[in-house]
Amino acid sequence: MSKSKRRLGEILYKKGYVGKEKLIAAIKKGKKTKKRLGEVLVADGLATEDQVFKALAKQFGFEFVDLDKVDIPSDVAKLVPEDITKKHGIIPLSQDNGELRVIIKDPMDLDTMDLLRFRLNMEMRCCLASPTKIDNYIQGASAAQESTDEYRRSIDQTAEELRAMGHAIEAEVRKAQATGDETDDGPIVRLANLVIDEAVRMGASDIHIEPMADRVRIRYRVDGVCVERDNIPKNMQAPLLARFKILSGMDIGERRLPQDGRIKRQIDDQDIDFRASCLPGYHGESTVLRILRPESVNIGIQAIGFDAEDYERFTKIIKRPNGIFLVTGPTGSGKTTTLYSALQELNRPDKKIITAEDPVEYNIAGINQCQVRSDIGLTFPTILRSMLRQAPNIILIGEIRDGEVADIAIQAALTGHLVFSTLHTNDAPSAVTRLIDMGVKPFLVASSIQAIMAQRLVRTICTECKVVDESPDPHFLRLLSIKPDDMRKHPIYKGAGCNRCEGTGFKGRIAIFEMLEMNNQLRELALSRAPASELRKIALATGMNSLLADGKKKVFSGITTPAEVSRVAQVEGLVMDA
Numbered sequence: 001m002s003k004s005k006r007r008l009g010e011i012l013y014k015k016g017y018v019g020k021e022k023l024i025a026a027i028k029k030g031k032k033t034k035k036r037l038g039e040v041l042v043a044d045g046l047a048t049e050d051q052v053f054k055a056l057a058k059q060f061g062f063e064f065v066d067l068d069k070v071d072i073p074s075d076v077a078k079l080v081p082e083d084i085t086k087k088h089g090i091i092p093l094s095q096d097n098g099e100l101r102v103i104i105k106d107p108m109d110l111d112t113m114d115l116l117r118f119r120l121n122m123e124m125r126c127c128l129a130s131p132t133k134i135d136n137y138i139q140g141a142s143a144a145q146e147s148t149d150e151y152r153r154s155i156d157q158t159a160e161e162l163r164a165m166g167h168a169i170e171a172e173v174r175k176a177q178a179t180g181d182e183t184d185d186g187p188i189v190r191l192a193n194l195v196i197d198e199a200v201r202m203g204a205s206d207i208h209i210e211p212m213a214d215r216v217r218i219r220y221r222v223d224g225v226c227v228e229r230d231n232i233p234k235n236m237q238a239p240l241l242a243r244f245k246i247l248s249g250m251d252i253g254e255r256r257l258p259q260d261g262r263i264k265r266q267i268d269d270q271d272i273d274f275r276a277s278c279l280p281g282y283h284g285e286s287t288v289l290r291i292l293r294p295e296s297v298n299i300g301i302q303a304i305g306f307d308a309e310d311y312e313r314f315t316k317i318i319k320r321p322n323g324i325f326l327v328t329g330p331t332g333s334g335k336t337t338t339l340y341s342a343l344q345e346l347n348r349p350d351k352k353i354i355t356a357e358d359p360v361e362y363n364i365a366g367i368n369q370c371q372v373r374s375d376i377g378l379t380f381p382t383i384l385r386s387m388l389r390q391a392p393n394i395i396l397i398g399e400i401r402d403g404e405v406a407d408i409a410i411q412a413a414l415t416g417h418l419v420f421s422t423l424h425t426n427d428a429p430s431a432v433t434r435l436i437d438m439g440v441k442p443f444l445v446a447s448s449i450q451a452i453m454a455q456r457l458v459r460t461i462c463t464e465c466k467v468v469d470e471s472p473d474p475h476f477l478r479l480l481s482i483k484p485d486d487m488r489k490h491p492i493y494k495g496a497g498c499n500r501c502e503g504t505g506f507k508g509r510i511a512i513f514e515m516l517e518m519n520n521q522l523r524e525l526a527l528s529r530a531p532a533s534e535l536r537k538i539a540l541a542t543g544m545n546s547l548l549a550d551g552k553k554k555v556f557s558g559i560t561t562p563a564e565v566s567r568v569a570q571v572e573g574l575v576m577d578a
Contacts, residue, residue: 008037011055017047049130050470057128060107065093066471067103067133068496068505081119088112089134099123105131136465136496191236192243196274196289198229200267202502205291205332207274209244211237211284222502223459223509224332237284244287248276256280260359263289275359292361304338305511307553310545313515314453318342318420323450324413326400328425334457334511335422336361339396342420343367346394355396356383372398384408388417397421403439410440413448428454428516428544429535432526446526452516456547456568458560459506465498466558476562480552490556510559512550512569517543 009027012018018026018041026040033040038052050066057064072093079092079100090112093101102116104126113124195218199207204220204227211217216232232240245252248261263274273292278285306314318325325342327335340362343353347366358372358380368390370383380397381404387395388408399422400406413419425431431452435445469492477483482492495505516522516539525535540546551565 006059008052008055008059011058012041012047012051015051015055017051017055022046048470049132053128053130056107060128062107063101063125063127065103065127065129067091067129067137068494079120080116084112084116084119085138089131089138090116091129091134091137093127095122099125101125101127103127103129103134105129105134133496136498139499188236188239188243191232191240192247196263196265197267199289200272200291203508207289207291209241209287209289211241211281211286213283216240216284223504223506224457225459225504227502241278241285241287244276244289245278248274248289250276250278255285273362275361304334304341305513305554310513310515310550313517314342315345317451317515317517318346318418320418320450322413322416322418324409324419324421324448325450326421326423326431326452328423328428328431328452328454329456330424330426332457333455334509335455336398338453338455338511339420339422340364343394343396351393352391353394353396354387354390354392355398356380356387357396357398368392380405381408384412388412388415392417394418395420399423400435400438406435406438406440407444410444410448414444425454427532427536427547428452428514429539430532432522432535433529433532436526436529442527442529446518446523449518449526451518454514454516454547455511457509457511458551458554458564458568459504460508460510460559461493461561462495462498462501462505462507464500464507465496465505466493467496468492469494469561472562476566479566480548480555480562482552482555482562486556491558492555492562493558494561506564510554512547512554512565514545514547514550 009023013020013023023046026044026046027037029035029044030037030040035043038047038056041047042049042052054064056062070093072091076092076095079095080090080102084090088109089105091103093103095101100120100122102124104112105128107126107128113126117124195207195209199220202220202222204222205224206221208219208221208226209216210219211234215234216237217228218230218232219226219228221227242252244263245259245261247263247265250259250261258280259278261276261278263276265272265274275290275292277288277290279288280286327338329335343355343364347353347364349366352368353366354368354370356370356372360369360371363369370378370387372378372380372383380401384395384397384405385408395409395412395417397405397409397419400409409419409421423431423434425434429452431454432445432449435449436442472487472492472494477487477492495501495507497503497505501507516535519542521538521542522535525538547569548565551560551569554560555562555565
């Protein structure tokens, strides 16, 4: 620390955080009200807490820490007693060579530092952070710990019962399957119910039960990101997996081959479907339950993420009498939801709609849905050929997987049907070249496709803890071509983290799109087998918005963050991870 310590006001002024006249007025007000300069500046909105505490850190020679950008390990968080953390607002940050880095609110609070040194018997290195963020972090950590403790107590209680019962559990499960006599108060039943109910209430899309060498890991996929929820003792593996097999109608005696099934369950007065998949692995069968919520396909097209202009274009395209409309993107990008929402828009008494799906995920009234069953020869081509004899107006094909299905889909489009389907490609122009690579003749591709839409799902900022991001990561700003002038017109937002969003800062997801509408130039390029890069160049020149451009719009609207858009969208052919 320097001998001649600079004044706080001087540092704030030199950094450009506050103007000279406003600073003088704040100093006078502070003397009159007997408040610190920083308190006055924050209360009057002349500077942010982060700016004041960055200046304080410089004044006292401390490191400034942005709590939104650090991840504190659980073992370090336990180094400071909970009573001191809550009473004095002190958060342990890291430990190295017997020295503990801690985050504090007040650089003048020397008594508390001495108390902490005495109780922990180690040296301290102090860092400063915004008091509001410190309070939010402590409250969030406390609430999360209470939730985890309650969940752990339920798991531990069940585990204790299971350990006491030993191997008799699996025999009981087999007996229950054979007799059809299952009770709702058995420990393994309660554990399975607990896992399912917890995942649904957290808003998860998938439940992953994954056997490991010494434990069974349970993870939930929430807003597209896997969250590890618990680890269950290894001796619970066989009865737990057997329980899920019984619920989904699988054969619990078959452990060598993959199996699929479905579960129907009422949770909080809502009927929820689960699509179950069981895959043999080295340490046991990995089981995944996909949670299918009926309301996800009834939210309406505009709520998926279209702005007014894109919504108008989309509805015009899907209301054409014939042609193919393709939705592309990786698994879990919301393609099925988009197509079902389009069908809901078109589902009228004067239209006959037939679908061929593998599997049928959602049941929609008024639509004829056909499930692929390859084991009995009911394949996509078989269904499609029969489907055309049913005189439909609109056809949905779950996925175009090979040239045979693509040929039938194109023939259907050329004979007066409107065909919806999906493809797994990274962007919209690549779908044209993918179909040609499958063996479809270029002139058929050029004449049948009306439009191709690529999409991704980005997490949306939690509305409960949404705040302006004073220092967004410049790396992600560069990826989205966001300039300082743009940020002055459109502030960048982020989620600070709260109980509602489990401290992540995100709650829910929305889609970003790029829509390629075929025109004469693009049809000519398709006929000449032009590469996807050339198709993309012309598509962008003739009005297509890229995924990044649509994501940028949603960043400026305060819906999501630059890091989140960069995480899912492609930048110059590379997927950038946040």
